[in-house]
Amino acid sequence: MWGVSYWVFPxxxxxxxxxxxxxxxxHWCVDGKPHYSSMEPTQNIAYISDVGAGSLKPLFITGSCVTTVFLDLSFISERWLRHNGRLVANTSVFQKVLSLVSLFFAGVGTVGLICLSIFDTLRYPTLHDLFLLLFIVGYVISAVFLCWEYQRLGIHFRQHAVLRNSFWIKLAFIFIELALAIAFAVCNFKYNYNAAAVLEWAVSFVFTFYVLSFVYDLIPAVKTKGAPFNRSTEMEQEANDPEARAHDREGRFTADSERTLAANDIRTTSGTKAPVGRNF
Structure with a gap:
């Protein structure tokens, strides 16, 4: 089976x-959906920040810290495993730069989330909004650079479905989160606080699936435990990927066709082979 490995972090x-x-x-629902002091007069649905600014602030801070620490460990593990050959290795310095930039912006998102939980919306509304923006922008930009890295890796390792699938998962996260974040900002500016609150909860729940996508990224390292990624592992993964097999058959068919054409271009004359003249 999978065994306990780096995938436990995400x-x-x-x-x-x-x-x-x-x-x-x-807690907010069971408590009778109270109207917190940080909420607007016309607001009936509490933001996460409203709930986290009250008695559940310790939970908000602890949850944010643990979440981001283990998510960052997932980022670091992915970089480390790829560097050590436990995952498909980068083929260029540019890919490594993309990975490091992604890791940097993940750190920015981490700072944003931890700080927004500490500087609550009741006592520090301006700082809270600033760190909320930092959290969303940081992780979205991080996902963009990670997608870019996976796209470049996928060009060189088409046989690895993990790279291809993870690219599309993270790309979907980028578009969904951007759409929700823009809608959230628009609703806030139009003072439609209830809709904005629903969108904030949606943004947060969608973020869960992005975190879980790293489980998919790190699972292949279980197969290379104790040994670097090698050709046998690559062939095993290729054998399990129908698209890669089709691509390989196409390549072999092309090579065989070229050899056949080359064979037809020669003829035997007096026991020796001479090239046939071509008409242009």
């Missing part, structure tokens, strides 16, 4: 994040 991160969100949402 699992812990996702479970902590979704547990925190569900705990805060259930």
């Amino acid at each position: 699992v812990i991160s996702a479970l902590c994040w979704i547990g925190m969100l569900m705990g805060m949402l259930i």
Whole structure:
């Protein structure tokens, strides 16, 4: 089976994040959906920040810290495993730069999330909004550069479905989060606070799936435990990928066709082979 490996980092991160969100949402509902002092007069649905600014602030801070720490460990593990050959290795310095830039912006998102949980919307509304922006922008930009890296890797390693699938998963996250974040900002500016609150919860829940996508990225390292990524591992993964097999058959067919054409271009004359003249 999978065994305990680096993939547990994003699992812990996702479970902590979704547990925190569900705990805060259930608390607000069970408590009779109170109108917190940080809420606007016309607002009936609480933001995550409103719930986290009250008695559940310790949960908000702890959940945010644990989530981001283990998510960052997932980023670092991915970079380390790729560097050591436990995952498909980068083929250029440019790919490594993309990975490091992605890691940097993940750190920016980490700072944003931890700080927005500390500087709550009740006591520090301006700082809270600033760190909220930092959190969203940081992780979205990080995902962009990670997608870019996977796209470049996929060009060289078409046989690895993990790279291709992870690219599309993270790209979907980027578009969904951007759409939700823009809608959230528009609703806020138009003072439609209830819709904005729903969108904020949606943005946060979608983030869970992005965190879980790293489980998919890190699972292949289980097969290379104790040994670097080698050709046998590559052939095994290729054998399990129908698209890669089709691509390989196409390549072999092309090579065989070229050899056949080359063979037809020669003829035997007096026991020796001479090239046939071509008409242009």
